[in-house]
Structure formats: structure tokens, C-alpha cells
Amino acid sequence: VFFLILLPLTSLRIPVIVLELSYLLIFGFLYLLIRSELSNQHLKMMQYVFFYYLLVLASNLVLDTGWMSRIIVMLINLSGICLLWHLGRKVDGKIPFDYLRPFSRWLLLIISMAAIIFNLFGFLNLARTCSIAGAVGLLQAFSLHAFRDMLSHDLLNSYENSKEDRFINRFDKQKILAALRRIIGLFAGILVIIIWANTLHITSEIRRLGDRLLNNTHTIGGVNYTYGDVLLAFAVIWTANWIQKNLKDLLDQPDAKKNQRRTALLPLVRVVIFIVGFLIGIRILGLGVDKLTVIVGALSVGIGLGLQNIINNFVSGVILVFERPFKVGDYVELADKKGQVMQVGIRSSTLLTDQGAQVIIPNGDLLSGRLVNWTFEESDIRLNLQLTIVTARSIEEWKKWLEDTITSFKEIDRSLPMKILTKDITADAYVVSIQVGLQNVQQIEWFRSKFLEQVKAEAVFHDSKVTSA
Numbered sequence: 001v002f003f004l005i006l007l008p009l010t011s012l013r014i015p016v017i018v019l020e021l022s023y024l025l026i027f028g029f030l031y032l033l034i035r036s037e038l039s040n041q042h043l044k045m046m047q048y049v050f051f052y053y054l055l056v057l058a059s060n061l062v063l064d065t066g067w068m069s070r071i072i073v074m075l076i077n078l079s080g081i082c083l084l085w086h087l088g089r090k091v092d093g094k095i096p097f098d099y100l101r102p103f104s105r106w107l108l109l110i111i112s113m114a115a116i117i118f119n120l121f122g123f124l125n126l127a128r129t130c131s132i133a134g135a136v137g138l139l140q141a142f143s144l145h146a147f148r149d150m151l152s153h154d155l156l157n158s159y160e161n162s163k164e165d166r167f168i169n170r171f172d173k174q175k176i177l178a179a180l181r182r183i184i185g186l187f188a189g190i191l192v193i194i195i196w197a198n199t200l201h202i203t204s205e206i207r208r209l210g211d212r213l214l215n216n217t218h219t220i221g222g223v224n225y226t227y228g229d230v231l232l233a234f235a236v237i238w239t240a241n242w243i244q245k246n247l248k249d250l251l252d253q254p255d256a257k258k259n260q261r262r263t264a265l266l267p268l269v270r271v272v273i274f275i276v277g278f279l280i281g282i283r284i285l286g287l288g289v290d291k292l293t294v295i296v297g298a299l300s301v302g303i304g305l306g307l308q309n310i311i312n313n314f315v316s317g318v319i320l321v322f323e324r325p326f327k328v329g330d331y332v333e334l335a336d337k338k339g340q341v342m343q344v345g346i347r348s349s350t351l352l353t354d355q356g357a358q359v360i361i362p363n364g365d366l367l368s369g370r371l372v373n374w375t376f377e378e379s380d381i382r383l384n385l386q387l388t389i390v391t392a393r394s395i396e397e398w399k400k401w402l403e404d405t406i407t408s409f410k411e412i413d414r415s416l417p418m419k420i421l422t423k424d425i426t427a428d429a430y431v432v433s434i435q436v437g438l439q440n441v442q443q444i445e446w447f448r449s450k451f452l453e454q455v456k457a458e459a460v461f462h463d464s465k466v467t468s469a
Helices: 016-037 040-061 066-084 102-120 124-161 172-197 205-215 227-245 247-251 260-284 287-306 306-323 363-368 397-406 442-459
Strands: 218-220 223-224 331-334 337-344 348-354 358-362 371-373 379-388 419-425 432-437 464-469
Touching: 016 102, 016 124, 016 172, 040 066, 040 124, 066 102, 066 124, 066 379, 102 124, 124 172, 205 227, 223 227, 223 371, 227 247, 227 260, 227 331, 247 260, 260 306, 306 337, 306 348, 306 358, 306 363, 306 397, 337 358, 379 397, 397 419, 397 432, 397 442, 432 442, 442 464
Parallel strands: none
Antiparallel strands: 218 223, 331 337, 331 371, 337 348, 348 358, 379 432, 379 464, 419 432
């Protein structure tokens, strides 16, 4: 089925009889593949389409100037119009043989009505051409719809059945499905143009028109180019931009430990990829390095004044890549912004705050401002608390209870030593200093809240007074 559908891509000029037989085989194979999934209503619809296609092919073989054969062909075309009108009522979007999209349906309706009109006025060759084009177009619409659904279904199965470390799991499932549908839509459009050009016998005209549009030379300021070169340059730049955007997904392995060096150099590599793609695209257009230098020099003053902040952030991003004052995953604080570094870009970086908001900060501010990195080397952090205890209870009993309570929290880092010391004393109180290591800086507020609640409950139980700082 796959090779038969893509058969028209092998040549721009294909005999119509080959197209008719190939789509007859495609329709038959698809019927056998999904027959078990179809209801009786869908099976009848497929049979109607199949017999209509056979009747169109057979009737146009015997079409002559006699009114009897012409009336039979017109009745067959009229039945095709009724069939197309019925296919406009959507029953089940999951079955590709019960519904045609409005654009496809109306286009096929116009072709079928044109076949009847040409037949009625005696233009038999045009009537035969439109009739066959409508029948082939109907099978093509069904086949391409089914082909798209089959590929999408196979892609979903690959996601569901693949292991976690498979390459496909590096990409978002919905984005891949959307990209697949766009690619299939592009190839479907090319197939429709090729097949209808062959069935309508306008292949030579389309080829000459395409050659004239794409290969004619145009001149702007001494630079010669063609629209074909413009399309190719656009495709190269778009490809480079797509690669630099998805480079992280292409390189990262699911659930693998992050390579901090690669993460730090990733923004710079992305810029290099885009610049290389841009230079290749410029070269395709016929712009030499000397002409490009003149253009850049002429625009440098305006760009320098209007985009100085962008250039400053860009240069700051390059410096951050090499100096690495922070990395992805660090918990940093800049002025009134505090959060975890989610992404280090070449122009800006993204922080995830404790409230769940993503804050985009220009790299120039990160480089020039006073930045506090709470987890420069390790993700754990030490929390300092101070308790003032007024109690008749022994201070050693309080220290023992504090140690046991802190140890009961799973958020603490047991590899770091815990410190519970008497810092000061007054006439009726003890000032106790506590230092405890936590596994992650984002757990500070939760741990502090739960711990102080337990301290308050213990103080009430023993008729003591405790204040924190």
C-alpha cells in the first residue's frame, strides 16, 4: 500500500491506466486490511464506492457519440454526485471510509458536475477526463486519509510499546503526531497535483509553468537569483532553525543523568548551527561574503543603536556559557527573583519560582546583577534556625527531642552533620541554634513549617514558651 500510494512520485508523467489500476489495488488492499474493524454500514459504503469506480472506468471505455452511452455515463456521474453528497455527513471520524472533508467533497462534486455538463454539450473527451478524474480523486481521498491514520496509529503504538530509553521517547508525542500530519499533508498535496495533472492531461503545461516560476532569473542590486533558490534557501534556514530548537531532545536520553558540560555548551552550539544554516542559505541566494559584509556594515550603526540590549544579552549569554556561575537545576536569587534554573538560553534564562511561575530573565541582568547561587556545587542546602526557649524542662531533654524530631523528617540530608547548640542564655531562657542539611533547597519552606508546628505543640504540652528566628 505504501509503495503504491507513493508511485506517482517516481515520475511526473504516468499513464492514466496505471493510475486507475494502482488505486484500484490500493482500495482493495485497504479493504482487506481494515475489513474486520468496519461495521456493516461502512462495508456497504466501501462496496458502493468500489462499484461506482468500476462503472466509471468501464462506461468511459465505451463512451461514444451515441445518446444511449452518453445517458448511461451521465447517470453514473449523477450517482457519484449522490454518493459524494452522502459522504458529507460525518458518522465516525475514526473510519476513513465514511466521511470526506468539505474541500475534497466540493472539489469532487464540481468535477463530477463538469463531466455531466461536458457530456451534455458533446465535449466527450473533456467529459471522459473529468469523470475519470473524479473517480480517481474519490479513491485517492479515501486512500490518503487511511494512509495518514495508519501511520499515526503505528507511531502511537511505537510510543506505547517502546522502552523508556528508546530514541522516540525523547520527543513529545503530540508534537510528533502534528509534525507527521503536516508532512503527510504536504506529500498528499503533491500527489494530488501529480495525479490530477495526469488524469486531466495537463502535465506538460504544469511543468512549463513550474520551470518558468522557479528557474527564471531575477536581479536586485546586481544580485541574480531565482524563486527556486529562494525556496531552497528558506528550506535550509528552516531546517537549521528546527535542528537548533530540538537539539536538546535529539541529544538527551530519557531518564539519563544530565551532562552538565554539554548542557552549558548547548546554547552556543545552537547559535553556531543557526549561523551556519543562515550562511549556507545566503550563499544559495548568490550573496558572496564580500556583498554580505557590505550589507552588514551598512546596517551595523542602526542595528547597534536599536538592538544594543539584544546584543548585550547575547554576549552575556556567551560569557555565562564559559564562566558557568550557575547551571540548570541550581537555585539562584537575583534581586527580588528567586527560583530554580530551568533553562540557560543564549539571550535569556528561565527560572521556576516557588509559586510555580516561570520568570524569563535577560542574561545581561544575570551577569551584571548580584547573583546568589544557593546550590553552586551541590543541590543540598543548610538551614539555620534559632529558638528561644522559656521552660522549666531540662535543656538536654529539649535538645534530645529536637534531634529526634528533625531526624524523623525524610527531607533532611543525613550525610551532613546536624548541629544543635546553646548559643546564648538569659535569666529565664535558652537561645538554641540549629543547623540542619536539606536534600533540596525547594524543601526549606515545607520543612520549616512542619518542624515549627511540632515545636509549638511540644512547648504547649510541657507548659513552655518558644519563639523562633
